[in-house]
Amino acid sequence: MKVNIIMDPLLLLRQSIKSRGLKDTAQREGIVRFLAGAKGHLTQEEIFKALREREPGLGRATVFRTVKLLEEIGLVTRVTFADGVARYEFAYGRPHHDHMICVTCGVALEFSSPAIERLQTRLAKARNFKVRWHRHEMFGLCARCAGKNSS
Amino acid sequence: MKVNIIMDPLLLLRQSIKSRGLKDTAQREGIVRFLAGAKGHLTQEEIFKALREREPGLGRATVFRTVKLLEEIGLVTRVTFADGVARYEFAYGRPHHDHMICVTCGVALEFSSPAIERLQTRLAKARNFKVRWHRHEMFGLCARCAGKNSS
DNA sequence: TCCATAATGATATTAACTTTCATTCTCGAT
DNA sequence: ATCGAGAATGAAAGTTAATATCATTATGGA
Numbered sequence: 001m002k003v004n005i006i007m008d009p010l011l012l013l014r015q016s017i018k019s020r021g022l023k024d025t026a027q028r029e030g031i032v033r034f035l036a037g038a039k040g041h042l043t044q045e046e047i048f049k050a051l052r053e054r055e056p057g058l059g060r061a062t063v064f065r066t067v068k069l070l071e072e073i074g075l076v077t078r079v080t081f082a083d084g085v086a087r088y089e090f091a092y093g094r095p096h097h098d099h100m101i102c103v104t105c106g107v108a109l110e111f112s113s114p115a116i117e118r119l120q121t122r123l124a125k126a127r128n129f130k131v132r133w134h135r136h137e138m139f140g141l142c143a144r145c146a147g148k149n150s151s
Numbered sequence: 152m153k154v155n156i157i158m159d160p161l162l163l164l165r166q167s168i169k170s171r172g173l174k175d176t177a178q179r180e181g182i183v184r185f186l187a188g189a190k191g192h193l194t195q196e197e198i199f200k201a202l203r204e205r206e207p208g209l210g211r212a213t214v215f216r217t218v219k220l221l222e223e224i225g226l227v228t229r230v231t232f233a234d235g236v237a238r239y240e241f242a243y244g245r246p247h248h249d250h251m252i253c254v255t256c257g258v259a260l261e262f263s264s265p266a267i268e269r270l271q272t273r274l275a276k277a278r279n280f281k282v283r284w285h286r287h288e289m290f291g292l293c294a295r296c297a298g299k300n301s302s
Numbered sequence: 303t304c305c306a307t308a309a310t311g312a313t314a315t316t317a318a319c320t321t322t323c324a325t326t327c328t329c330g331a332t
Numbered sequence: 333a334t335c336g337a338g339a340a341t342g343a344a345a346g347t348t349a350a351t352a353t354c355a356t357t358a359t360g361g362a
Binding site: 080084086100102103109111113115116119120123124127128129130131132133134135136137138139140141142143146 | 231235237251253254260262264266267270271274275278279280281282283284285286287288289290291292293294297
């Protein structure tokens with residue numbers, strides 16, 4: 001049985017930072033706090049602009065580097081939809097999921113399927129492929145946009 | 152029962168071109184011929200460089216526009232792996248498949264699973280989501296690279 | 303408090319993608 | 333066969349996101 005102990009994301013951040021010999025900064029904590037609160041799938045630019053209002057002087061480069069660090073730590077997940085732009089969502093403490101993305105309005109519905117994951121694992125095993133991560137995305141029309149079009 | 156009639160890709164190209172009021176050019180035919188022969192997942196740049204040798208004077212913009220057109224027609228599929236660069240593979244007449252991508256050597260193994268597709272369809276239906284296309288990718292280590300690392 | 307070193311932010315650079323525009327080519331009408 | 337409207341082309345410029353550089357600032361252990 002697997003047990004996950006969920007701690008405050010900021011504590012995990014500090015712990016990860018210390019164990020890597022890095023330093024704890026207001027910018028890093030601010031970005032984590034923001035992402036933990038803001039649900040959704042945000043681009044670097046969106047994160048930058050939103051935070052810049054509260055913390056003038058914040059630089060794009062810091063957002064870029066922090067978001068990369070958080071991905072390594074496992075606090076955020078990078079997702080890339082049809083437009084090819086990298087987006088980030090807060091992942092810590094949330095179960096894995098994949099997305100259905102509406103090509104009209106851009107909304108990203110989440111789904112998860114243990115049955116699919118099992119089949120996936122079996123397929124990988126048959127090829128001796130060691131899966132590190134995966135992404136499974138469906139692109140199409142959400143209920144709302146499909147309704148509009150068919151009228 | 153669904154029947155697919157597979158014709159020469161060049162004929163499909165000409166037919167699609169005509170039905171759209173576009174014009175048939177040597178460049179377009181050359182790109183289709185090249186892609187139909189070259190198996191694999193090629194970037195625009197790779198397509199451009201390979202073809203440029205045979206056909207000096209060919210421009211990047213033409214490759215860009217043609218590849219976009221071919222995607223609309225359904226002759227090629229765009230796939231985007233971990234590096235975020237768009238790649239194209241010849242799709243016409245080939246069954247749908249997804250990929251396992253080795254993060255070390257970059258090889259892309261193909262897989263397909265009707266069982267997964269069925270589950271996927273069911274999940275989408277439950278949300279009234281109309282799937283246009285999907286991608287399902289596993290990133291990790293292929294058998295060869297996993298073997299090297301564990302030694 | 304000191305100070306080695308990590309982090310920051312402005313800016314420059316890179317890389318892929320996309321648009322612009324003057325010229326060339328295609329193809330149906332003649 | 334040739335004409336001509338409009339599509340296609342290719343060089344170059346523009347755009348956008350991602351990444352690197354570097355002088356300056358901030359962190360945290362000694």
